[in-house]
Amino acid sequence: MSGTRGMVLGLGLVCALCLRPVMGQAPSFDHLSDADRQVFQQRFEKEVWPLLQRGGKDGCVGCHSQGKIVSSLRFRGDAGKDFAMLLKEGFFLPDDAGSLLSRVTDPDPKRRMPPGKLPAWSEADIKVLRTFVADLDRKQK
Numbered sequence: 001m002s003g004t005r006g007m008v009l010g011l012g013l014v015c016a017l018c019l020r021p022v023m024g025q026a027p028s029f030d031h032l033s034d035a036d037r038q039v040f041q042q043r044f045e046k047e048v049w050p051l052l053q054r055g056g057k058d059g060c061v062g063c064h065s066q067g068k069i070v071s072s073l074r075f076r077g078d079a080g081k082d083f084a085m086l087l088k089e090g091f092f093l094p095d096d097a098g099s100l101l102s103r104v105t106d107p108d109p110k111r112r113m114p115p116g117k118l119p120a121w122s123e124a125d126i127k128v129l130r131t132f133v134a135d136l137d138r139k140q141k
């Protein structure tokens with residue numbers, strides 16, 4: 001009997017594994033220690049969040065929290081929760097074409113964020129994000 005149960009459990013496990021991608025359980029890019037995560041969340045709230053939030057509807061957070069646009073980036077408008085989301089979903093990666101830093105610095109005006117006629121970030125603003133991303137990346141395990 002226990003053999004059958006083992007088999008059923010085994011099948012259940014295999015199914016749970018194969019269903020993971022179907023259920024949208026993406027892998028996490030958060031490999032920080034708890035202590036580092038706390039430090040970087042505080043830094044994020046102080047240094048990066050004001051840049052993302054400014055501009056109201058025309059800002060990063062404002063536009064990326066509306067239902068109207070189609071993007072995998074969805075802000076909730078809460079610095080702590082949005083930090084966790086950005087970290088987990090890989091938006092802080094230094095070298096990913098879909099990350100915050102890549103899109104803010106993209107030389108292609110069709111890809112550069114914010115889009116259209118909205119003013120590009122200044123060098124000083126970009127440096128804040130670039131430094132944050134580099135420091136965070138160094139702590140990833």
Ligand code: HEC
Nearest residue numbers: 058059060063069070071072073098099100103113114115
């Ligand atoms: C007026 C609306 C608007 C504003 C403001 C805006 N975005 Fe976007 N963003 C979009 C749309 C629409 C897309 C999806 C199309 C594309 O990839 O270009 C997008 C895509 C992105 C992506 C790629 C995520 C994905 O969907 O793959 C990132 C990262 C991003 N934006 C970051 C930012 C940042 C950072 C800012 C602020 C500097 C910003 N955006 C401001 C509309 C906006």
